[in-house]
Amino acid sequence: MSPDPQPTPPAPAEALLSSALPEGEIREGVLGDLHELFLQRVQNPKLGLKAARRWYWLQAIRLAVRFTSRRLRVRSQPSAPSDGVGALLRQLRFSFRSLLRSPGFSAPALLILAVGLTAVTTMFTVVDSVIFQPLDYPESERFVLVCEDHVRMGGACVASPGNAADLRAQSRSFSALGIGRGWSFSITDSDGRRGLRGGLATGSFFEALGVVPQVGRLFTEDEVGADRDNVLILSHGFWQDRYGADPAILGSTLTVEGEPAVVIGVLPRGFEAPLDLNGIEAWRPPHIDLLDPEFRGWRGWRTVGRLASGVSPESGAQELEGLYSRLADVHAEIDNEWRIQVRPLIDVVVGDTRPVFFAFLAAAGLLMVIVCANVTNLLLARGTERRRARSEGGPGCRAHPPRI
Numbered sequence: 001m002s003p004d005p006q007p008t009p010p011a012p013a014e015a016l017l018s019s020a021l022p023e024g025e026i027r028e029g030v031l032g033d034l035h036e037l038f039l040q041r042v043q044n045p046k047l048g049l050k051a052a053r054r055w056y057w058l059q060a061i062r063l064a065v066r067f068t069s070r071r072l073r074v075r076s077q078p079s080a081p082s083d084g085v086g087a088l089l090r091q092l093r094f095s096f097r098s099l100l101r102s103p104g105f106s107a108p109a110l111l112i113l114a115v116g117l118t119a120v121t122t123m124f125t126v127v128d129s130v131i132f133q134p135l136d137y138p139e140s141e142r143f144v145l146v147c148e149d150h151v152r153m154g155g156a157c158v159a160s161p162g163n164a165a166d167l168r169a170q171s172r173s174f175s176a177l178g179i180g181r182g183w184s185f186s187i188t189d190s191d192g193r194r195g196l197r198g199g200l201a202t203g204s205f206f207e208a209l210g211v212v213p214q215v216g217r218l219f220t221e222d223e224v225g226a227d228r229d230n231v232l233i234l235s236h237g238f239w240q241d242r243y244g245a246d247p248a249i250l251g252s253t254l255t256v257e258g259e260p261a262v263v264i265g266v267l268p269r270g271f272e273a274p275l276d277l278n279g280i281e282a283w284r285p286p287h288i289d290l291l292d293p294e295f296r297g298w299r300g301w302r303t304v305g306r307l308a309s310g311v312s313p314e315s316g317a318q319e320l321e322g323l324y325s326r327l328a329d330v331h332a333e334i335d336n337e338w339r340i341q342v343r344p345l346i347d348v349v350v351g352d353t354r355p356v357f358f359a360f361l362a363a364a365g366l367l368m369v370i371v372c373a374n375v376t377n378l379l380l381a382r383g384t385e386r387r388r389a390r391s392e393g394g395p396g397c398r399a400h401p402p403r404i
Contacts, residue, residue: 009038010053013060020064022071028387034059109378116371123364126357139210143345144313146177146303146320151337157348159303163327163334165290167303168204170323173316177305178205179286180277187232187282188255189242196238199273199280200287208306209273216250216265219285229285232261236269238281256284274345277302297333304345317342 014031021027034056041052146167147157161179168177180201186193203219211218214236223231232254234243243249253260261284272278288295307316317340324340 006039007042007049007052009035009056010060013053013057017060017064020067022067030063034063109375112371112374112378116367120364120368120371123360126360140346141344142307142309143209144305144307144316145343145345145348146305147341147343148299149339149341151339157302157341157343158299159301160296160299160333161286161288161290161301162292162296162331163324164301164303166327167320167323167340171316171319173308173311173319174208174305175308176204176208177303178202178208179290179301179303180205180273180283181301182277182280183284185257185282185284187261191242194242196281197279199277199283200285201273201283202285202290205304206267208304209271210306211267211271213265214268215247216263218265219283224285225289226287229287230259230261231264231285232256233265233267233283234263235267235281235283236271239266274304275302275348293331296331305342313342313344 017034018027018031021030038052038056041047041055042049047055145157146159146164148159148163149155149157159179164177164179168174171177178201180199183198183200184195185198186195188194201219202224203221206218213233216233218233219231223229234249239245239249249263250266251262251264253262255261267283273280305316307313320340320342324334324338328334328336328338
């Protein structure tokens with residue numbers, strides 16, 4: 001014996017309302033909602049089929065009048081400005097109610113979108129910070145590393161202080177060129193002694209990176225050398241943590257490795273020297289004469305250069321190769337196996353990781369395509385189920401398509 005057919009709304013009332021509603025998802029959504037509410041009233045023992053049909057007629061007439069009057073009003077005032085914010089809020093409320101009405105669809109769709117968007121956003125943020133914007137310096141495309149490379153050193157980027165000083169004095173392709181290296185030391189002040197990660201650098205090292213001190217000044221050439229290096233520049237983080245960002249520290253004297261040193265400046269917030277020189281808390285000038293022949297072969301420094309406006313890395317490298325060749329004729333520390341190279345700083349920082357990160361970015365894009373495809377499949381399945389349920393008059397009409 002076949003089951004009793006599912007009761008359906010009054011056909012004339014449904015036809016009246018259908019003719020008043022605009023075609024598309026709004027019509028399907030409204031008819032689907034009324035059909036669902038009609039079935040709920042039929043199943044309510046306090047109401048029954050007759051009361052449900054009367055209710056359906058009232059709702060159909062009310063909505064038909066409402067939509068018809070709205071259509072006539074829009075036609076009579078074609079140039080009236082629309083309430084954009086109000087319409088947006090109404091659509092948002094409408095969409096929110098639709099999602100709450102179908103949790104079986106909304107929860108998986110929102111979960112898929114949340115996981116996919118989080119993964120893609122995280123990956124793009126990483127790639128953007130490492131590949132596209134790895135250097136937090138002004139005009140970073142002009143920054144280069146000047147490297148002395150030996151055939152037996154496997155591409156290590158090193159530099160001699162004397163060679164760097166000669167290249168700086170003779171080059172016209174660089175607006176600034178300076179050296180720096182790590183050099184840990186300890187300081188003693190009113191809070192006691194503390195060892196810290198220190199560094200040695202010339203003032204032109206910071207100038208090449210476009211650094212302007214937050215307070216004070218940079219080193220001068222007269223402060224480079226033995227018995228002249230009694231000055232100190234603090235990092236912003238160390239200044240804030242150790243001295244509470246007190247500007248009175250400027251000009252005060254600290255004891256560095258048993259010798260007095262005057263604080264002449266504080267670097268700006270967020271500044272970090274590139275590569276292995278990041279995290280340095282305080283800087284001093286080199287304690288050697290850069291042109292002293294004794295230190296010509298000490299290739300334990302980083303040389304950072306800033307190309308002059310309009311000069312390409314290739315042009316800068318070509319000029320330095322000629323200058324380096326002439327230095328080799330004068331100094332025995334430069335033999336035939338030493339070469340000078342100019343490497344864009346961004347390429348050195350990124351290194352060989354660029355293809356890997358681009359592969360991750362492509363994978364993130366593919367993941368986003370998969371997420372969109374899954375949500376699209378959910379929408380299609382929901383719409384198909386809704387149309388099948390309405391055609392059969394069954395309770396599955398709850399799964400109607402979104403009305404946005």
